[in-house]
Amino acid sequence: MAPRLTTALLAIFGAVAFGLLSTVAATDHTSVAAAAGRSGWMIPGLLSLVALACLVLALTLPTPQPIVLAVALLGAAWLVGLPSAGAWRSLTALAGGWLLAVAELSFWSLDFRIAGADQRMVHVRRAATIATLVAASVALSLVPELDLAATPTTGLVLTALGLLGAVALVAVAAALAWRLRSAV
Amino acid sequence: MTLTTTPKLGAYAALGAAGLLVALVCGYPEAAVLGLPFIVAVLAALALVERPQMHGWIEVDRERLLEGEAVHLTVTVDSTTDVPWLQIAWPVPQSLVAMGGSDVLGVRLVTGIPATAETILTTTRWGVVPLPSPLLRAHDALGFFRFEGTLDCRKTLRIYPRPETLRRALSAAETQMFSGNELSKGRGDGIEFADVRPYEGGDRPRRINWRLSTRLGRLHINEMHPERNADVVIFLDLHSDVRSGGQGTLDYAVRAAASLAEHYLARRDRVGVIGFGGVLRWLRPSMGSRQIYRIVDALIDSEVVLSHVWRGIEIVPPHTLPPKSLIVALTTLIDERAVDALLNLRARHFDLAVVEVMAEPFAQPGLHDAARLAGRLWHLDRAGTRLRYRRLGVPIVQWRPGEPLQGPLAEAQQLGRRNRWLHA
Numbered sequence: 280m281a282p283r284l285t286t287a288l289l290a291i292f293g294a295v296a297f298g299l300l301s302t303v304a305a306t307d308h309t310s311v312a313a314a315a316g317r318s319g320w321m322i323p324g325l326l327s328l329v330a331l332a333c334l335v336l337a338l339t340l341p342t343p344q345p346i347v348l349a350v351a352l353l354g355a356a357w358l359v360g361l362p363s364a365g366a367w368r369s370l371t372a373l374a375g376g377w378l379l380a381v382a383e384l385s386f387w388s389l390d391f392r393i394a395g396a397d398q399r400m401v402h403v404r405r406a407a408t409i410a411t412l413v414a415a416s417v418a419l420s421l422v423p424e425l426d427l428a429a430t431p432t433t434g435l436v437l438t439a440l441g442l443l444g445a446v447a448l449v450a451v452a453a454a455l456a457w458r459l460r461s462a463v
Numbered sequence: 464m465t466l467t468t469t470p471k472l473g474a475y476a477a478l479g480a481a482g483l484l485v486a487l488v489c490g491y492p493e494a495a496v497l498g499l500p501f502i503v504a505v506l507a508a509l510a511l512v513e514r515p516q517m518h519g520w521i522e523v524d525r526e527r528l529l530e531g532e533a534v535h536l537t538v539t540v541d542s543t544t545d546v547p548w549l550q551i552a553w554p555v556p557q558s559l560v561a562m563g564g565s566d567v568l569g570v571r572l573v574t575g576i577p578a579t580a581e582t583i584l585t586t587t588r589w590g591v592v593p594l595p596s597p598l599l600r601a602h603d604a605l606g607f608f609r610f611e612g613t614l615d616c617r618k619t620l621r622i623y624p625r626p627e628t629l630r631r632a633l634s635a636a637e638t639q640m641f642s643g644n645e646l647s648k649g650r651g652d653g654i655e656f657a658d659v660r661p662y663e664g665g666d667r668p669r670r671i672n673w674r675l676s677t678r679l680g681r682l683h684i685n686e687m688h689p690e691r692n693a694d695v696v697i698f699l700d701l702h703s704d705v706r707s708g709g710q711g712t713l714d715y716a717v718r719a720a721a722s723l724a725e726h727y728l729a730r731r732d733r734v735g736v737i738g739f740g741g742v743l744r745w746l747r748p749s750m751g752s753r754q755i756y757r758i759v760d761a762l763i764d765s766e767v768v769l770s771h772v773w774r775g776i777e778i779v780p781p782h783t784l785p786p787k788s789l790i791v792a793l794t795t796l797i798d799e800r801a802v803d804a805l806l807n808l809r810a811r812h813f814d815l816a817v818v819e820v821m822a823e824p825f826a827q828p829g830l831h832d833a834a835r836l837a838g839r840l841w842h843l844d845r846a847g848t849r850l851r852y853r854r855l856g857v858p859i860v861q862w863r864p865g866e867p868l869q870g871p872l873a874e875a876q877q878l879g880r881r882n883r884w885l886h887a
Contacts, residue, residue, distance in 0.1 A: 346474060358494055361493055386469075393550070395567025397570075401547070401569050405548065448502065452505075452509070456509060458510075
């Protein structure tokens, strides 16, 4: 099978699985389900369907813009269907990694538009890099996830921590951008 | 190398920022957790990106080749940094075709270990082809950045026309002084019997025809035709080139010119070339193996240069057209300037033969009535031009590109002999 098709199918399969998971999670006692009544699970289901359509469109055309929308809609489906407590809630870090994997596979598929006769090692290396990136990001995401269980979700301390984190993030991004500018 | 960012960078930054924003505005910390992997990816990409310091070189197995032959190109690239995905692309010039495979090759470049990419290109048309610089595109490990540039390459391929083997070509009406393969009309030393005449003082005894002398009771000697060489000028009409489907009349005319030059030079004739077009090009007649290289080198530079200047044959340097030379013209009979120049040469009593490279196979007839009428008028006009030549005793033959040149040349030879006999 052509590498472009393989990666595209994997991305779509990942998105379908993510959407199903969001929908299944929403059938539980979620805040949205509680507000919308018995058919509350349909909202993440519909969001996932639209996301899937965007992803298929992006991979078929092929164009990168709908991928952003698809990933954002899948993320929204997860958030909307997220139960207020329980096992699903602790899976958010994994869900983030999953979304990243879907996005990576989608962009990899698009990269095959400009690919020619590539050495096999190029693709193996790319797959390994994606796996490492997803694993690292999940590991990093688990830190606040673990922290969430211990700390309250409101309060001055949390706001201060969030502000500090945001400033640190902006500072790191600015430093890296400056390095990029001077290096290249 | 030029740095470009891929849409992925903006997309990930947007997704990460959206996650943080939703977390902040809606009070959903899980949104930040969902967006965090994208931020991590962007930060990792920014931290790991490095400008690749690459240098490379190109090797060509040969720079001079014949039409239809293949050339093997090897690009070797070395880098001081690791490049996870380096793409090497060859823009294939018009007169070359890539033989199988892809013209874009992706390799992984490890520091200190050069990577090579190879391709085989086949030549389809003669000419001087500067090889385009290979394009290099280096991707970072995460696919957020691209570095694009070209590899400096100043190699030129000289593709020579593949000559057709000719058994016989046109014979010149007049020969020159040097020995060659052409039978002279005059009498002298040679091997071809011409006539017998009574012996005169100073004649060589070995030429005495003893049988006739015994019968007549008086010494007679055999006279022979000497073998001499001829001056041949190949007149190439560069005013027009009718093209269709990647081929044109000029392609075939140049191949025919190369075939004729090779044939005549092998017969020890002196051969010159006149490229009569928007830019006048000429090569004075000469003989020997070096002349064939001069001629084909001049021929592969041939091109149609648009010019509205009305030039006559008088601008051709006199030594380029030696007296008593045979002029073999390869023309499409489309441009009036070339037609007039050839008629002018005939008026100067040059031994002229015209090989018309037929433009009809490359000129598709139109579908509308007006186009069909225009086509008929065009054919009539060309027939009228041919008639003008025939009335002046010029052998003119049509050569359909793709068919052997030998046939039209034999026909021209017969027509030339008949015209000379009629003229005598």
